[in-house]
Amino acid sequence: MIITFSILSAIAVISALLAVRLRNLVHATLTLMAFFVALAGLFILLMAEFLAAVQILVYVGAVGILILFAIMLTQQVTGNVKEHIEAHGALWGLAGATAVLLTLLLPAILKTALPLQPVVETIDPSVRALGLNLMAPYTIALQVIALLLTAALLGAVVIAISPEKSEEEKKS
Amino acid sequence: MLGIGILKGMVVTAKNFFGSFVNKRLLPTIQYPEAGNSVTLFSRNIPFLVYDNDEDPLGTMRCVACKICEKECPPQCIYIVMEKDANGKPAKRPKVFDIDISVCMGCQICVEVCPFESIKMDSTFELSTPDRFEGLLLKREHLLKSNTYFHKIHPDEAQEVDDRLAAKQKKPAPTPSTPAA
Amino acid sequence: MTPINPDQLIVQLTQWALSFLDSYPLVAVLVAILLSTVPLIAVFPGCFAITTWLERKGLARIQNRIGPNRTGPLGILQPAADGIKMLLKEDIVPKTSDRLAHFLAPVVLMVPAFTILSVLPFNRNMIPAAVDTGVILFFALGSVSTLAVFMAGWSSRNKYSLLGGMRAIAQMVSYELPLVLSGVTVIMMTGSLDTTKIVAQQQLSEWIQSSNAGLQCLGQIIGWNVFTPWGFAGFLIFFVASLAEINRCPFDLPEADSEIVAGHLTEYSGFKYALFFMSEYVSAFAINGLSTTLFLGGWSGPNIRPPWSDDPNALLIPGFVWFFAKMFALMLVMIWIRGTLPRLRVDHLMGFAWKFLLPLAIMNIFVGGFYYYAPRWHGIPVVGWPIGFLVMYLSYECIGRLNRGPKTAQRVYHYAS
Numbered sequence: 003m004i005i006t007f008s009i010l011s012a013i014a015v016i017s018a019l020l021a022v023r024l025r026n027l028v029h030a031t032l033t034l035m036a037f038f039v040a041l042a043g044l045f046i047l048l049m050a051e052f053l054a055a056v057q058i059l060v061y062v063g064a065v066g067i068l069i070l071f072a073i074m075l076t077q078q079v080t081g082n083v084k085e086h087i088e089a090h091g092a093l094w095g096l097a098g099a100t101a102v103l104l105t106l107l108l109p110a111i112l113k114t115a116l117p118l119q120p121v122v123e124t125i126d127p128s129v130r131a132l133g134l135n136l137m138a139p140y141t142i143a144l145q146v147i148a149l150l151l152t153a154a155l156l157g158a159v160v161i162a163i164s165p166e167k168s169e170e171e172k173k174s
Numbered sequence: 175m176l177g178i179g180i181l182k183g184m185v186v187t188a189k190n191f192f193g194s195f196v197n198k199r200l201l202p203t204i205q206y207p208e209a210g211n212s213v214t215l216f217s218r219n220i221p222f223l224v225y226d227n228d229e230d231p232l233g234t235m236r237c238v239a240c241k242i243c244e245k246e247c248p249p250q251c252i253y254i255v256m257e258k259d260a261n262g263k264p265a266k267r268p269k270v271f272d273i274d275i276s277v278c279m280g281c282q283i284c285v286e287v288c289p290f291e292s293i294k295m296d297s298t299f300e301l302s303t304p305d306r307f308e309g310l311l312l313k314r315e316h317l318l319k320s321n322t323y324f325h326k327i328h329p330d331e332a333q334e335v336d337d338r339l340a341a342k343q344k345k346p347a348p349t350p351s352t353p354a355a
Numbered sequence: 356m357t358p359i360n361p362d363q364l365i366v367q368l369t370q371w372a373l374s375f376l377d378s379y380p381l382v383a384v385l386v387a388i389l390l391s392t393v394p395l396i397a398v399f400p401g402c403f404a405i406t407t408w409l410e411r412k413g414l415a416r417i418q419n420r421i422g423p424n425r426t427g428p429l430g431i432l433q434p435a436a437d438g439i440k441m442l443l444k445e446d447i448v449p450k451t452s453d454r455l456a457h458f459l460a461p462v463v464l465m466v467p468a469f470t471i472l473s474v475l476p477f478n479r480n481m482i483p484a485a486v487d488t489g490v491i492l493f494f495a496l497g498s499v500s501t502l503a504v505f506m507a508g509w510s511s512r513n514k515y516s517l518l519g520g521m522r523a524i525a526q527m528v529s530y531e532l533p534l535v536l537s538g539v540t541v542i543m544m545t546g547s548l549d550t551t552k553i554v555a556q557q558q559l560s561e562w563i564q565s566s567n568a569g570l571q572c573l574g575q576i577i578g579w580n581v582f583t584p585w586g587f588a589g590f591l592i593f594f595v596a597s598l599a600e601i602n603r604c605p606f607d608l609p610e611a612d613s614e615i616v617a618g619h620l621t622e623y624s625g626f627k628y629a630l631f632f633m634s635e636y637v638s639a640f641a642i643n644g645l646s647t648t649l650f651l652g653g654w655s656g657p658n659i660r661p662p663w664s665d666d667p668n669a670l671l672i673p674g675f676v677w678f679f680a681k682m683f684a685l686m687l688v689m690i691w692i693r694g695t696l697p698r699l700r701v702d703h704l705m706g707f708a709w710k711f712l713l714p715l716a717i718m719n720i721f722v723g724g725f726y727y728y729a730p731r732w733h734g735i736p737v738v739g740w741p742i743g744f745l746v747m748y749l750s751y752e753c754i755g756r757l758n759r760g761p762k763t764a765q766r767v768y769h770y771a772s
């Protein structure tokens with residue numbers, strides 16, 4: 003358990019670092035996907051198979067592919083970007099990240115009594131429990147997200163349609 | 175209904191699939207070296223020289239070495255040398271008659287122009303050889319084939335030719351003047 | 356000693372073998388893992404070989420040819436000859452290619468292709484990985500193959516490869532939606548993501564456990580999802596979408612050899628090409644296995660209880676026979692389609708997924724919901740079936756008609772008549 007955990011988290015950390023540091027955009031995306039896969043492995047270790055599957059389905063299968071697609075649609079198809087993007091204010095970025103970590107995660111970490119006992123009995127990560135939770139206490143949140151996504155979808159459709167329309171208007 | 179076209183297409187291919195097991199017409203493949211060849215009556219590829227008497231090929235060959243075919247052959251692949259008898263008189267017989275079949279394009283023009291019905295199209299095709307130069311240069315001996323053979327490969331055409339030759343022999347007089355007129 | 360049950364013979368043998376290792380739990384776990392994975396790795400490449408032969412022969416017959424017949428009787432050794440040729444070929448990697456990605460692409464394709472096989476129930480108690488989120492795991496790992504195809508296309512540094520990779524991404528992402536949505540209907544009706552439960556739901560257990568052989572047979576068939584309106588429509592949508600998902604004809608645009616050489620495979624040769632080729636077929640098997648599981652009753656088929664057994668669940672013919680029979684039948688249909696239909700145009704391909712399959716799949720979900728709640732008469736869906744069928748048929752017609760482009764004038768041929 004510990005060994006698997008250390009290997010997976012090492013892969014996750016290294017590939018996350020690489021994803022940030024690599025110059026080649028496609029390589030960066032590929033390492034990002036490796037990070038997602040490692041994360042899915044960690045989910046499996048936590049007995050959350052469904053979450054792992056969704057992690058791969060959504061992040062590797064959809065988000066990552068979408069990023070690749072976006073890169074492909076830009077000029078630098080090969081991904082060998084010659085010009086350097088100068089990172090100004092790396093310090094500020096670091097500070098911001100640390101602040102987020104401190105405010106969001108630290109309280110949670112401090113609250114839990116380490117070392118943890120296995121909590122399989124108390125938490126039921128099965129699909130059914132997840133679905134019931136989404137349907138009962140978090141219905142509003144689910145609906146809001148659904149609405150947001152639908153709006154985004156409609157927006158995308160509108161953006162995709164409009165240039166064609168104007169051309170037709172010009173013709174007529 | 176939408177999609178009927180796809181189903182129809184599927185039926186066609188299914189018919190072809192199952193038909194190929196029962197219907198010879200739907201499986202026209204001939205496995206060449208083992209199951210013979212597929213030479214048809216109308217197949218023509220290179221020319222050959224016709225002779226009449228099976229016993230005496232050189233004596234009864236129809237060619238008179240007039241060299242018309244040599245001149246007319248578009249890729250110039252015929253080479254003819256007329257034979258001369260002892261006192262240097264032309265013998266109306268080719269001494270050399272070569273066709274370079276690596277050059278011959280099977281156009282059949284030599285056959286069309288020959289006034290003596292002596293060069294005809296063959297249908298043999300197993301002509302591959304390990305020798306690129308000599309092997310593809312067919313000599314007089316290779317080219318000579320009997321009228322019987324001609325009858326065998328292209329019976330209709332051979333019969334026509336025979337009839338024509340017979341008619342010509344009956345009234346031999348005006349033949350030489352015809353081309354001029 | 357339990358009575359011999361032909362259906363469960365392999366399972367019983369495995370358990371018997373494992374019982375010797377009871378005192379070494381770690382070894383037992385390892386052996387159990389091996390026993391469930393090695394057969395997969397052994398059987399499916401074999402199936403792949405047989406299928407390539409079947410495909411060559413079938414396509415040949417469709418095109419009025421004989422097909423391979425020189426290697427062994429009926430050319431049955433052709434796959435072996437192919438394999439030897441592939442392995443002996445030089446492995447050429449383009450100089451400018453991205454070596455790591457170029458090398459990793461076949462592996463990234465191969466691993467998920469074999470992994471997804473493990474969530475398929477080949478028989479009762481014969482599922483390599485019994486997870487309760489089997490279907491979603493299948494789709495998740497299946498979506499990784501898109502990445503592999505893209506890696507192959509991008510890393511080759513060849514414009515044809517890149518075009519192939521781009522086409523593959525666009526196509527696979529689009530067709531994943533109808534694929535998953537048509538599967539969602541089944542998941543909804545079963546109320547489970549577990550593939551074994553999905554199969555169990557398609558068997559009428561009262562009939563199977565009755566004493567009448569005919570009823571036992573029928574009970575294994577009548578419950579298949581494909582015999583319901585939503586199941587039938589879902590099956591067709593799933594099948595078409597799966598054709599696109601595994602890049603098979605008529606959706607083989609990523610490797611359209613008349614346009615872009617061989618697409619993402621252009622720069623691959625030798626063993627890596629063989630790996631690509633094999634993974635493609637293995638994922639074809641996997642996806643056919645999943646459609647068998649979801650719609651065609653998985654491992655259930657006309658089957659009776661062996662006369663000597665009194666175990667109500669015992670079966671005479673092992674379930675995996677039916678499973679593989681159905682999988683191969685679907686594979687043959689794919690070959691048949693490949694011999695029939697020409698390749699789609701790119702815009703038609705996308706339009707077909709987004710404007711036709713997707714609305715149909717969404718409609719299908721509603722029909723499934725209606726079917727579930729419609730009143731039944733003695734358990735027979737007298738209302739749900741006809742109305743569901745009608746709705747599905749009408750929406751098929753309507754969506755099809757809406758998709759018809761503007762009528763083009765009859766084409767005039769000037770020289771050919």
Ligand code: SF4
Binds near residue numbers: 243254289291292
């Ligand atoms: S084959 Fe005919 S045309 Fe040619 S030289 Fe002989 S007779 Fe003349």
Ligand code: SF4
Binds near residue numbers: 220246251
């Ligand atoms: S067939 Fe044509 S190319 Fe061949 S020898 Fe006769 S004229 Fe020349």
